[in-house]
Amino acid sequence: MNKFRLFIFSFLLILTACSKDKNNISVIKENRQDLEMVSAYKEAYIALNEGDPYFAAKKFLEAELLFPQSEWAPRSALMASYSYYLQNYYTEALANLERFLITYPNSKDIVYAEYLIAMCFYETIEDEKRDSGPIFKAKEKFSLIVKNYPNTDFALDAEFKLELIEDILAAKEMYLGRHYLKKEKWIASINRFKNVVENYDQTIFIEEALHRLVEINYRLGLDEEAQKYASILGYNYLSSDWYEKSYKVFNKDYSAQVPKKIKKDKRGVLDKFKKLFD
Template sequence: MTVRSAPSRGFIRLLSLLLVVAVAGTGCSRVGKMFKKDKDADEGQPVEAIYQKAHTSMTNGNWASAEVSFKRLVAQYPYGPYTEQALIETAYAQYKSGKHDDAISSIDRFIRTYPTHRNIAYLYYLRGLVNSSRDTVFLQRVWRLDVSRRDLATPTQAYNDFLIVVERYPNSRYAEDARKRMLVLRDTFARHELDAALYYLRRTADVAAADRAKYLLETYPQSRYQYDAVAVLLTAYNRLGNETLAADARRVLQQNDPSHPALNGEWPDYPSNLRKLNPFAGEKSAVDNRDELEAERQKQ
């Protein structure tokens, strides 16, 4: 009678490793076949069918799937009205999915290729929307960082995009909304200048504060923050001992914004130093404090 020895531990480990590799290889093969099958699903299909598939994905809010289908349509049918529309909707899908850099690249490429396209006004309008949203990143949503206190390069580009729509295509369906968005961006720029003026004012750099406030009034007249700029002038001139200019600023403020707290010496009301130590409090300035005070007065 022959007695067979038990398999060694090394042999068992080797066998287990081979089984794992075999299973993994089978799984990868199946996944690869699935992707290939999905990719091949659009090959040879009529352009109308691929476009309808992509459009359905758009309707359902599946932006990634729509982008993939539109790109496959362009690859198979590089010319024609469906292709031009697919290029436009690719940019929109990228914008909606937060791929802002890709969207800008797609838009710029379309504008260069089809500068006289019937929908060119929409492309400039869409580029404005994308540039308006490029700074809306995770940290801004979570920490509530004010865009006016960030780099204004992309909001400025957005303003210029909307300006193109308004000036070159005033009769287009996008012109009116572009004008409204320009006003919002204009207030953002004015707020940026006001925060800078308040920064100087807090550090008793009164001449610099007055210069920044005057720049706001000259560059962004009739903005939402114009009378806050006048309040900066009132405070700065009082500190500098220029009674004539301080009296002029007070007169303008009394005539146009008689409830402004600067008239009672209660502005600017800066956030406390304790708030700055709270990482969950978000950024806040004297302008925010005034807005909250106004909201409370309206409730009473």
């Protein structure tokens, strides 16, 4: 009996010692992973600064995988997406950002991910003649940022981008309106120009849209409609080139000097993105 008790006691001591060894090994392993993660992140950041975003993206993802429970894991994922964005790999950036939103739903850096998603769509916008899909996706994302994160620099830049997107959407309507005008499809043309007047009246195309409505309605013999749009144009944009052209529709001998407009210049905040994770 005493021998049996001695055996049990010895066995328990061995188990305790093994347990301590396992804990020590676990701590050492975790520390090594932590150091490897920091090393990978640092290597990635250096590569990004030296103009090698492809290698940087690879190393940022490696850093995330090395220590997924670390607070640096979501940052590494974001920086990988940013690296993809810099080299115009928008598909890869979007896929990684969507994964980020699913993997780290409570991250304090969600706004950065949403902004970068919006920018990926924004960068794929070409012109008014091409696919409208990226335009509406970018508009949706920028609108979300303005609504959900109103007191951030990203919201300020999103508002500016939304203004540019409105210009692009208005440009698309103008392009189609002019196309129908050339084809003498009057109703289709009128509808496009009216859409600009009603929905994009803060864009640079409002004056031309009003003039086109004057021009088409006058040509169709709808003098009252033509005069209505001419009056709106004159009341709001008396000194513009388009008002001069509309005035000439009714007064063929009219001529006037119109001052040139000053263009506004605004900057975005994307260049601040990288600094958030220094």
